[in-house]
Amino acid sequence: MSTTTAQRTGFGAVLWDYLTTVDHKKIGILYLISGGFFFLIGGLEAMAIRIQLIKPENDFVSAGFYNEILTMHGTTMIFLAAMPLIFALMNAVVPLQIGARDVAFPFLNSLGFWLFLFGGLLLNASWFLGGAPDAGWTAYAPLSTTSPGHGVDFYILGLQISGAGTLIAGINFLVTIVNMRAPGMTYMRLPLFTWTTFVVSALILFAFPALTVGLFLLMFDRLFGSGFFNANMGGNSVIWEHLFWIFGHPEVYILILPAFGVFSEVLPTFAKKRLFGYTAMVFATVLIGFLGFMVWAHHMFTVGLGPAANSIFAVATMAIAVPTGIKIFNWLFTLWGGNIQINSAMLWSLSFIPTFTLGGMTGVMLAAAAADYQYHDTYFVVAHFHYVIVGGVVFGIFAGLHYWWPRMFGKILNETLGKITFWTFFIGFHLTFFIQHFLGLMGMPRRYWVFLADQGLDTGNFISTIGAFLMAVGTIVFLINVIVTTSKGEKVSGDPWDGRTLEWAIPNPTPHYNFKQTPLVRGLDALWVEKTEGRKEMTPAEPLDDIHMPNASILPFIMSLGLFIAGFGFIYQIDNISWLLAVFIGMGITLGAMFVRSVKDDLGHHIHKEDLDKGAGL
Amino acid sequence: MSHDTLNPEVMPSEPEKATLEGKNKFLGFWFFLGGETVLFASLFGTYLALRNSNNGGPTSEELFGLELVFVMTMLLLTSSLTSVYAMYHMKNNDFRKMQIWLGITVALGLGFLGFEIYEFYHYIHHYEFTFRSSAFGSAFYTLVGFHGGHVLFGLLWIITIMARNAKRGLNLYNAPKFYIASLYWHFIDVVWVFIFTVVYLMGVI
Numbered sequence: 001m002s003t004t005t006a007q008r009t010g011f012g013a014v015l016w017d018y019l020t021t022v023d024h025k026k027i028g029i030l031y032l033i034s035g036g037f038f039f040l041i042g043g044l045e046a047m048a049i050r051i052q053l054i055k056p057e058n059d060f061v062s063a064g065f066y067n068e069i070l071t072m073h074g075t076t077m078i079f080l081a082a083m084p085l086i087f088a089l090m091n092a093v094v095p096l097q098i099g100a101r102d103v104a105f106p107f108l109n110s111l112g113f114w115l116f117l118f119g120g121l122l123l124n125a126s127w128f129l130g131g132a133p134d135a136g137w138t139a140y141a142p143l144s145t146t147s148p149g150h151g152v153d154f155y156i157l158g159l160q161i162s163g164a165g166t167l168i169a170g171i172n173f174l175v176t177i178v179n180m181r182a183p184g185m186t187y188m189r190l191p192l193f194t195w196t197t198f199v200v201s202a203l204i205l206f207a208f209p210a211l212t213v214g215l216f217l218l219m220f221d222r223l224f225g226s227g228f229f230n231a232n233m234g235g236n237s238v239i240w241e242h243l244f245w246i247f248g249h250p251e252v253y254i255l256i257l258p259a260f261g262v263f264s265e266v267l268p269t270f271a272k273k274r275l276f277g278y279t280a281m282v283f284a285t286v287l288i289g290f291l292g293f294m295v296w297a298h299h300m301f302t303v304g305l306g307p308a309a310n311s312i313f314a315v316a317t318m319a320i321a322v323p324t325g326i327k328i329f330n331w332l333f334t335l336w337g338g339n340i341q342i343n344s345a346m347l348w349s350l351s352f353i354p355t356f357t358l359g360g361m362t363g364v365m366l367a368a369a370a371a372d373y374q375y376h377d378t379y380f381v382v383a384h385f386h387y388v389i390v391g392g393v394v395f396g397i398f399a400g401l402h403y404w405w406p407r408m409f410g411k412i413l414n415e416t417l418g419k420i421t422f423w424t425f426f427i428g429f430h431l432t433f434f435i436q437h438f439l440g441l442m443g444m445p446r447r448y449w450v451f452l453a454d455q456g457l458d459t460g461n462f463i464s465t466i467g468a469f470l471m472a473v474g475t476i477v478f479l480i481n482v483i484v485t486t487s488k489g490e491k492v493s494g495d496p497w498d499g500r501t502l503e504w505a506i507p508n509p510t511p512h513y514n515f516k517q518t519p520l521v522r523g524l525d526a527l528w529v530e531k532t533e534g535r536k537e538m539t540p541a542e543p544l545d546d547i548h549m550p551n552a553s554i555l556p557f558i559m560s561l562g563l564f565i566a567g568f569g570f571i572y573q574i575d576n577i578s579w580l581l582a583v584f585i586g587m588g589i590t591l592g593a594m595f596v597r598s599v600k601d602d603l604g605h606h607i608h609k610e611d612l613d614k615g616a617g618l
Numbered sequence: 619m620s621h622d623t624l625n626p627e628v629m630p631s632e633p634e635k636a637t638l639e640g641k642n643k644f645l646g647f648w649f650f651l652g653g654e655t656v657l658f659a660s661l662f663g664t665y666l667a668l669r670n671s672n673n674g675g676p677t678s679e680e681l682f683g684l685e686l687v688f689v690m691t692m693l694l695l696t697s698s699l700t701s702v703y704a705m706y707h708m709k710n711n712d713f714r715k716m717q718i719w720l721g722i723t724v725a726l727g728l729g730f731l732g733f734e735i736y737e738f739y740h741y742i743h744h745y746e747f748t749f750r751s752s753a754f755g756s757a758f759y760t761l762v763g764f765h766g767g768h769v770l771f772g773l774l775w776i777i778t779i780m781a782r783n784a785k786r787g788l789n790l791y792n793a794p795k796f797y798i799a800s801l802y803w804h805f806i807d808v809v810w811v812f813i814f815t816v817v818y819l820m821g822v823i
């Protein structure tokens with residue numbers, strides 16, 4: 001157990017390794033694969049939506065099925081694609097950026113991943129078990145409480161389980177960043193991506209419990225006969241909207257802030273300049289995170305909360321444009337006078353700036369409560385949030401993947417294919433969504449199955465669908481790129497971009513223990529500080545010694561599997577009481593695994609310093 | 619070598635924070651309690667919105683009797699105090715006294731839980747006031763039941779680590795476990811103070 005020099009081979013051994021791993025780098029890869037898988041499923045759903053809307057009164061899919069793919073597209077993309085892909089980058093990079101050998105809670109890190117995956121699988125199992133949820137990704141009551149079948153039940157249980165995983169991951173990153181920083185890595189020397197991870201983790205911690213409660217209440221109403229949202233029992237369906245958006249608005253910042261972090265790493269690296277206004281960037285990030293909790297009712301302007309409430313939330317929402325604007329200008333000033341190198345990571349980052357600015361501008365328009373009565377529930381809103389979520393988050397994920405691919409996999413993604421992906425996706429994106437602003441202003445409501453001919457909506461919808469196909473082409477080329485790079489790409493050095501931050505101070509491939517000796521950080525852009533003083537690597541902060549590492553464990557997988565089984569039990573016990581057995585078995589498995597975790601000591605193991613030179617843990 | 623460092627000759631004055639793992643657990647648990655606060659705040663908000671939606675059924679004035687709730691409050695507040703004594707003895711490295719005080723904490727917690735079960739039984743059988751009778755009923759049983767569930771989980775947790783470590787005594791590996799379990803117990807107590815105020819006191823006035 002003390003050394004891991006023995007070479008493990010064979011499919012079974014690799015599978016077992018990944019099922020039990022607590023290594024943040026491997027968990028990052030697991031998040032990437034599963035998030036990528038769900039991104040493709042959500043993309044297929046998007047294509048079905050756009051094909052249905054390519055012409056007036058189309059019948060490509062039935063009305064009921066349209067509601068299901070629409071609901072699942074939103075839910076999948078937010079919870080099962082964007083979030084885990086961001087966690088993939090965080091896991092791959094953050095411990096390295098702060099000079100740590102692992103995260104604070106490696107076991108919980110693994111648990112967070114498996115909960116997310118089993119929650120996502122449970123949600124998608126609905127496709128094969130009588131139909132997916134169909135009440136929209138927002139699942140507004142009473143539509144969601146009265147939706148027939150079990151679709152919405154899968155939504156509730158699936159999100160509840162994966163949400164627990166997200167919460168755990170958030171706490172883990174908070175403690176990691178507070179407690180695991182290398183000597184000299186003060187808060188104001190943290191790379192921006194780590195800063196955004198820190199703020200986002202705090203947002204997760206305070207936002208997700210509201211969703212947890214909302215989902216519980218919805219579950220009680222649907223499956224156990226309570227009356228929270230049932231007006232016949234004195235309930236109030238607006239409570240759901242509040243709980244959902246108290247979670248839901250911070251959620252959009254949970255998604256976008258890490259993307260901001262990615263751009264703040266990529267732009268300085270390829271402009272060969274330090275980030276302009278680092279301090280302002282940090283405070284803008286914190287301010288956005290704080291204000292993000294004060295604005296949830298801008299999703300509810302038409303509910304009738306009254307002019308006072310609407311005005312307060314309108315002003316608070318518009319205020320967020322200020323820190324966001326600070327960021328936009330700081331990125332521009334970072335580029336100003338820089339020695340700019342254009343590659344795929346840089347293309348995604350540069351195109352993000354104008355794209356996101358457009359999305360931010362429509363955001364301020366939507367924040368004007370009086371005008372929102374006109375925009376509400378039209379394609380204008382659809383265009384707005386795709387501009388910020390695709391133009392911000394997805395662009396950021398692509399930029400981050402191109403930038404950190406050599407860190408994660410030791411190879412640089414093919415540049416030609418990367419540029420083809422960028423241009424097809426970028427043009428396709430604007431074709432799809434720019435026109436939707438105007439469709440919305442002309443009155444096309446969102447979520448409708450069909451539209452009528454000759455109302456000025458035909459051409460716009462046709463163009464929009466063509467754009468969606470271009471985005472699909474871009475995504476497929478990216479997949480080809482991953483395959484080509486993996487099979488034919490050449491191994492690069494540990495620092496292929498002439499990087500500035502600590503993650504580039506490590507040899508390629510990254511050793512199991514990350515840093516042989518914990519580095520001493522002597523300034524912002526820790527590696528760059530050393531480079532300007534003529535050194536090639538970091539100054540160590542400690543003598544060479546034994547390295548303590550956590551042990552692998554299968555328990556996180558078992559705990560999550562137990563909840564997955566219990567999920568089916570909760571959903572079907574309303575049809576047949578004997579399904580309660582599945583609840584007891586599933587919860588028994590989970591609680592049993594927790595009991596084992598509590599009573600069985602897990603002290604980790606040591607890699608001895610004598611073995612380090614022999615390549616232990618590589 | 620790790621066993622030596624976890625059983626030092628002289629225990630530090632704060633054994634729960636003497637190792638990096640302990641520090642991580644300590645901080646991580648505080649963050650977790652922050653999330654739990656939002657969870658209960660959401661439940662309180664829901665309860666406040668629905669507490670008069672009794673749908674023709676019994677109202678809070680008709681249901682709640684402060685005598686029983688007062689006894690329950692005293693039991694839980696005292697148990698918080700006894701868990702403080704337990705942590706005091708942990709810091710003095712007196713394992714036996716720590717176990718005794720934790721045992722008293724568990725006994726008081728069990729007493730609380732017993733009264734709560736009796737209270738629910740009473741409402742259901744004498745007033746036919748259930749989870750399904752009105753939005754008020756749903757909100758009441760959900761809020762108070764979530765708290766009760768936390769109490770039950772806390773009791774099982776404390777009993778588990780007491781039994782697990784009964785023979786081997788205190789070390790730097792299990793000290794953080796005892797400590798965060800006691801933090802959890804305090805949190806449950808604080809939530810109950812709010813339930814006592816918002817649900818019961820405001821319910822009868």
Ligand SMILES: [Cu+2]
Pocket residue numbers: 248249252295296298299
């Ligand atoms: Cu919002």
